[in-house]
Amino acid sequence: MASEIQKNLVEKNSEYASTFDQGHLALPPAKKYLVVTCMDARIDPAAAFGISLGDAHVIRNAGASAKDAQRSIIISEQLLGTREIILVKHTGCGMLTFTNDDAHAVVKQNLGPTAVTEIGSLDFLPFPELDGAVRKDVEFLKKTATVPEDVKISGWVYEVETGKVRQVD
Amino acid sequence: MASEIQKNLVEKNSEYASTFDQGHLALPPAKKYLVVTCMDARIDPAAAFGISLGDAHVIRNAGASAKDAQRSIIISEQLLGTREIILVKHTGCGMLTFTNDDAHAVVKQNLGPTAVTEIGSLDFLPFPELDGAVRKDVEFLKKTATVPEDVKISGWVYEVETGKVRQVD
Numbered sequence: 001m002a003s004e005i006q007k008n009l010v011e012k013n014s015e016y017a018s019t020f021d022q023g024h025l026a027l028p029p030a031k032k033y034l035v036v037t038c039m040d041a042r043i044d045p046a047a048a049f050g051i052s053l054g055d056a057h058v059i060r061n062a063g064a065s066a067k068d069a070q071r072s073i074i075i076s077e078q079l080l081g082t083r084e085i086i087l088v089k090h091t092g093c094g095m096l097t098f099t100n101d102d103a104h105a106v107v108k109q110n111l112g113p114t115a116v117t118e119i120g121s122l123d124f125l126p127f128p129e130l131d132g133a134v135r136k137d138v139e140f141l142k143k144t145a146t147v148p149e150d151v152k153i154s155g156w157v158y159e160v161e162t163g164k165v166r167q168v169d
Numbered sequence: 170m171a172s173e174i175q176k177n178l179v180e181k182n183s184e185y186a187s188t189f190d191q192g193h194l195a196l197p198p199a200k201k202y203l204v205v206t207c208m209d210a211r212i213d214p215a216a217a218f219g220i221s222l223g224d225a226h227v228i229r230n231a232g233a234s235a236k237d238a239q240r241s242i243i244i245s246e247q248l249l250g251t252r253e254i255i256l257v258k259h260t261g262c263g264m265l266t267f268t269n270d271d272a273h274a275v276v277k278q279n280l281g282p283t284a285v286t287e288i289g290s291l292d293f294l295p296f297p298e299l300d301g302a303v304r305k306d307v308e309f310l311k312k313t314a315t316v317p318e319d320v321k322i323s324g325w326v327y328e329v330e331t332g333k334v335r336q337v338d
Contacts, residue, residue, distance in 0.1 A: 012219020
């Protein structure tokens, strides 16, 4: 039976599709850039960062981790032609609230030994301080050989309290 | 010097923030669900899937890979309380257009030996057929011990040509 969340998806998508007129857009991002940001529920990248449909890849994961996004970034740059990276972490991020030890303890307690074995020594990639984490990820992107030197890279913080972005790096 | 893309971010964000009134939203997603979808530039998850600000985590990577999203899914479920997963792949996906061998050859040619060493045997997670890939990822999520059995999981396809979703699994 369909859940309320599935019903909402079907209903809202039906409204969206009824006026949809962007079926002509090409696969490669028109403005040749990619955004890496957090999965956080309070971020709407298209609206908050001014991304028009078809213009940019948007990669989202827990904490806007550049390292976790590496596979997607290589595909975006090397196979689909993007030439600029905008990395945006945010205030009030969940990744500021726990350590790797905390996360592994929760998995052990809630999910049991099979899950513990499955994740092994998984790095959950939490960070203790926001601006420093942005700088560290920008440095990672500038140093990795998987991102060419002519790709422009910048790091930002989005404030979930005000809706504002500010540049960090 | 700021790029055109950075200027666009600052200008559009300034407009967004000038009417922003959602600074009160809590960290955990209000509707306790998460969406996994592709980074593709032609997808606007909030608009197309009816996700209101604050309601759901949105994870995006190349191909909407559940496996690639595993770290984020564990954090979403175990630390931030989500209880349902909506996985959405899409027509015209870049991941249908290349193989792992193709991607490794491109990295070798464009980025050189340091990048080749850095990525090792990285699985780029391409897939040859769309609906089958959705079913495979739903199966992965149902089988992994990192997702509790009471988490509802469904798999969908979004049509970039029409703006419509259809349920696959």
